[in-house]
Amino acid sequence: MIERLKKRALFVSPHRDRLESFRRRAGEGLAPWTLEVATDAHAAIARVAAHGADAVIADEAYATAQGSLLFSHMQRDFPSTACLLLGAGAASNGFAHPTISPDSDPSLITMMLERACALRAVLSNPRLQRLVGALDRLPALPRTYTTLTQALAVPEPSLVDVVEIIETDPALCAKVLQLVNSALFGLMRKTSSIKQAVSYIGFETLKGLVLTATVLNALVTAPPRAISLDRFQLYSLRVARLARRFARESSFVDEVFTAALVHDVGKLVLAMRDPDAFANIDAHRLETQKSVVETERELFGVGHGDVGAYLLGAWGLPFGVVESTAFHDRPSELAPGPCPIIAMVHAADALTDIVACQEPPSRLDTAFLERAGVIERLPTWRALVEEEVLTWDT
Amino acid sequence: MRIVVFDPDASACARLAAPLRVAGHELILTSDEGAAISALSVGPADAGLLRAEDGAFNVAKRLRGVSSGRSVHLLLVASQVTDALLLKGYEAGFDAELRLPCSDAVLVARMAALARSLGRPLGGVQKASGAAQGKPDTPLERVAFSQTWRGAASAIQAAAAKFLSLPASVEAAPPSGTFAFGAEILLASGQSELELRVALAVDAPTARALAVHLFGNEGASLEADMLSELSNIFMGTLKSAFNAESFAFASGLPQAVPPDTVLRPAVPFAHQEVFTLRLNDARVAVHLGVRAKGNMPITVAGLREGMVLVKDLYNARGMLLLNGGTRLSATMVERLKGALLPTFSVEISAI
Numbered sequence: 001m002i003e004r005l006k007k008r009a010l011f012v013s014p015h016r017d018r019l020e021s022f023r024r025r026a027g028e029g030l031a032p033w034t035l036e037v038a039t040d041a042h043a044a045i046a047r048v049a050a051h052g053a054d055a056v057i058a059d060e061a062y063a064t065a066q067g068s069l070l071f072s073h074m075q076r077d078f079p080s081t082a083c084l085l086l087g088a089g090a091a092s093n094g095f096a097h098p099t100i101s102p103d104s105d106p107s108l109i110t111m112m113l114e115r116a117c118a119l120r121a122v123l124s125n126p127r128l129q130r131l132v133g134a135l136d137r138l139p140a141l142p143r144t145y146t147t148l149t150q151a152l153a154v155p156e157p158s159l160v161d162v163v164e165i166i167e168t169d170p171a172l173c174a175k176v177l178q179l180v181n182s183a184l185f186g187l188m189r190k191t192s193s194i195k196q197a198v199s200y201i202g203f204e205t206l207k208g209l210v211l212t213a214t215v216l217n218a219l220v221t222a223p224p225r226a227i228s229l230d231r232f233q234l235y236s237l238r239v240a241r242l243a244r245r246f247a248r249e250s251s252f253v254d255e256v257f258t259a260a261l262v263h264d265v266g267k268l269v270l271a272m273r274d275p276d277a278f279a280n281i282d283a284h285r286l287e288t289q290k291s292v293v294e295t296e297r298e299l300f301g302v303g304h305g306d307v308g309a310y311l312l313g314a315w316g317l318p319f320g321v322v323e324s325t326a327f328h329d330r331p332s333e334l335a336p337g338p339c340p341i342i343a344m345v346h347a348a349d350a351l352t353d354i355v356a357c358q359e360p361p362s363r364l365d366t367a368f369l370e371r372a373g374v375i376e377r378l379p380t381w382r383a384l385v386e387e388e389v390l391t392w393d394t
Numbered sequence: 395m396r397i398v399v400f401d402p403d404a405s406a407c408a409r410l411a412a413p414l415r416v417a418g419h420e421l422i423l424t425s426d427e428g429a430a431i432s433a434l435s436v437g438p439a440d441a442g443l444l445r446a447e448d449g450a451f452n453v454a455k456r457l458r459g460v461s462s463g464r465s466v467h468l469l470l471v472a473s474q475v476t477d478a479l480l481l482k483g484y485e486a487g488f489d490a491e492l493r494l495p496c497s498d499a500v501l502v503a504r505m506a507a508l509a510r511s512l513g514r515p516l517g518g519v520q521k522a523s524g525a526a527q528g529k530p531d532t533p534l535e536r537v538a539f540s541q542t543w544r545g546a547a548s549a550i551q552a553a554a555a556k557f558l559s560l561p562a563s564v565e566a567a568p569p570s571g572t573f574a575f576g577a578e579i580l581l582a583s584g585q586s587e588l589e590l591r592v593a594l595a596v597d598a599p600t601a602r603a604l605a606v607h608l609f610g611n612e613g614a615s616l617e618a619d620m621l622s623e624l625s626n627i628f629m630g631t632l633k634s635a636f637n638a639e640s641f642a643f644a645s646g647l648p649q650a651v652p653p654d655t656v657l658r659p660a661v662p663f664a665h666q667e668v669f670t671l672r673l674n675d676a677r678v679a680v681h682l683g684v685r686a687k688g689n690m691p692i693t694v695a696g697l698r699e700g701m702v703l704v705k706d707l708y709n710a711r712g713m714l715l716l717n718g719g720t721r722l723s724a725t726m727v728e729r730l731k732g733a734l735l736p737t738f739s740v741e742i743s744a745i
Contacts, residue, residue, distance in 0.1 A: 225706075225714065232712030264711075279714055286729070356710045358732050390459035392710070392735065 006034045008052065009113065012044040012070065013037070013059035013086075018102075022057075022086060022109075025102060029110030041070040048074070053081050054117055057100070060087035071097060075314075080124035082116035098319040111337035118335045119309070119323050127301040128310045131273055144169050145207075145214045146316070152203050162203065163195050166210065175213035176206070182234060204254050208240060208261045215265050219311075224271035226279040232268075235352075236261050242388060243348035246381055252320065252341055259324035260345045262317075266308030266325070270300055291363075293330050305329050331368040343372035351385040356392065395440035395505065395514045396420045400430040401471070402447055405570060410443060410471070413498035414505055415566035418544065420665060428695025428736045431456050435463040435693060435737060440514055441505070443492060446472035446479060451486040458487035460737050467508060533588055533641070534686045538665040542635040546682055547669050550592075553631040554624070554671055554678075558607065565670040565677075573653035573679065574598035577621040579629045581643035582687070583636075590636070590643055591663065591683040592629045594621055595656035600676040622648035624678070632682075657681055660700030661742065662692055689743055695736040699724045702743040709733050 011019045019037050038044035056074060074083050085099040098116045100109050151161050166173055173194055180197040181190045191197050198206050212233055223229055243260035247253040271278040277299045285295050296303045309326035324342045327334045331346045353359040369375045401407035402425050411421040422433045427449045434442050434457050444450035457463035470483040473494040537543055547564045555562040578593035601617035608620050626648045633643050657668055663683030671678040689704045705718040
């Protein structure tokens with residue numbers, strides 16, 4: 001392959017031997033790549049500025065302060081460059097950037113590189129930047145969510161600490177209580193106590209509720225006419241609970257729950273950006289028989305999945321959540337590689353659409369689910385969705 | 395009691411309902427799954443007689459999934475009852491079975507026993523609220539429990555016989571066939587916020603024969619006028635009777651309406667009766683309905699063309715489907731039925 005057509009990856013590590021170890025491990029899979037090295041964050045930033053890079057792979061040593069400097073520069077100044085972390089943890093451990101274990105199978109290493117670059121290409125679409133930039137203000141990072149995430153990351157989170165974090169934001173308190181007291185949780189008796197609410201629903205569900213509430217607070221300055229926010233939130237929670245049931249036995253159940261909670265957040269942006277066009281999506285689809293993604297791209301130039309992923313990426317949510325948001329309604333466009341989170345989010349979302357909103361069976365991408373290795377679980381998942389939807393009367 | 399009868403065979407449906415109507419129960423007949431769910435869950439009904447077909451099991455399962463449908467007593471109607479059928483029925487949510495053939499006397503007695511066990515009046519319309527048994531506590535219920543309402547069919551029979559000088563009788567089941575002419579008259583009671591409807595439908599030969607009888611040979615083409623006059627006479631009879639019970643219904647004008655809307659009015663009525671008025675060989679379908687003014691929640695399955703949405707309507711995802719104030723066209727109704735669950739509740743304007 002001619003050198004200039006190869007993708008360029010920059011490996012950042014103070015230890016040159018780690019680069020050689022990485023190169024040996026990845027083997028032939030790195031053939032399409034030119035691999036260069038920088039020994040610190042400043043050198044890496046300078047190199048990318050001078051020569052560009054498709055991907056920056058930072059040694060796990062950079063999962064700390066210097067890493068923050070490196071990654072925040074990349075995100076701000078070189079948004080089309082994918083950033084990955086080479087670390088000993090699992091591939092999905094809550095980092096905003098995809099992580100590759102140095103002991104991973106060589107094919108997985110190259111797959112993750114390709115996937116990170118593919119997502120970065122999606123999120124670098126100038127139309128996305130124009131669309132989100134056209135909002136009155138760029139939504140702020142949901143601080144309460146990140147503070148809560150940190151508090152829950154310890155081995156034994158403190159209920160007192162968690163309640164204190166929530167109670168610093170009265171509007172958030174009210175929203176969490178509203179959701180907990182809704183039909184979704186079926187409480188026998190309404191509660192007005194955050195402490196009681198947290199005790200009842202558990203920390204992970206609370207984290208999801210806080211994420212939903214802070215996202216809405218950040219995005220929505222005035223209620224969009226074309227969306228009922230209450231119903232939108234309830235539906236997202238319902239899909240998330242179903243996705244969590246699908247993922248019950250897995251190690252990424254919490255990430256699946258979070259990804260399913262926020263997968264449609266991009267719709268809020270589209271609805272506020274152009275309420276009339278958004279309200280016409282349904283009628284347009286009826287006329288053209290096109291999918292939601294195709295219709296959104298026709299009317300807005302981008303799909304709601306791209307918009308949501310852009311925002312969630314800017315907020316530093318885990319790579320798995322961001323990728324799932326980008327591809328949940330077009331999973332076949334995902335580059336090859338393990339994709340259990342997207343599979344479960346897509347299945348929960350599509351099956352609920354089919355059962356509760358009478359969407360056609362083609363809404364479910366069975367070819368993708370077969371590729372993801374979950375096709376045999378489809379009948380069980382469908383039964384779960386039907387059982388759940390039967391309890392809905394709103 | 396209010397009883398819903400569901401059978402894909404409309405004439406079988408009517409045959410089963412006939413003796414119960416004579417016994418004074420309020421009957422709602424349907425061959426449509428969605429309409430059955432709507433009729434059973436909105437109100438709600440006291441009991442449902444559902445013919446053992448796939449649709450009946452779907453209706454039972456969906457009904458038990460909504461809070462307003464959990465207390466409705468469901469009977470599985472079947473001529474061949476096997477253990478497998480019973481098992482399927484109980485799992486779907488049925489409470490008991492009704493084996494056919496069943497004599498009218500036994501059927502009526504069975505429903506009377508059920509009414510006793512549910513604490514309902516043995517015949518006539520059930521009250522909709524939780525007030526003490528047999529004591530209506532809203533104007534709507536007072537109408538539905540009144541002697542005028544109970545005797546409305548007889549009063550109409552008498553008025554027809556007198557006006558047309560023809561022998562008249564009442565049959566419990568509505569006539570089958572295609573109607574060619576329809577007329578309705580609506581009266582509103584301002585004080586008690588009620589609306590009363592009398593509507594008639596006839597086929598073409600009946601219309602012509604009655605028009606000739608009323609207006610002479612030159613009146614052969616005045617079918618619509620004849621029908622409007624009949625509905626006017628019937629409404630006058632009822633109005634006088636209700637006024638005597640302190641329900642001062644104001645006057646309304648009869649008008650011709652599409653015949654298929656006579657038995658399927660655009661807006662649902664809280665209480666209604668449908669029967670056949672027989673005049674010699676002629677058969678006139680009669681619909682009596684009474685409802686409270688104001689908005690009414692109905693399920694998607696019960697939506698009809700002409701209904702007006704009270705509020706913006708969103709789907710389960712929260713996406714706007716139609717704006718509040720929209721009068722539903724046939725296309726819109728189909729679209730909503732395709733986008734929402736049949737048991738989804740929609741608020742529509744009563745007037």
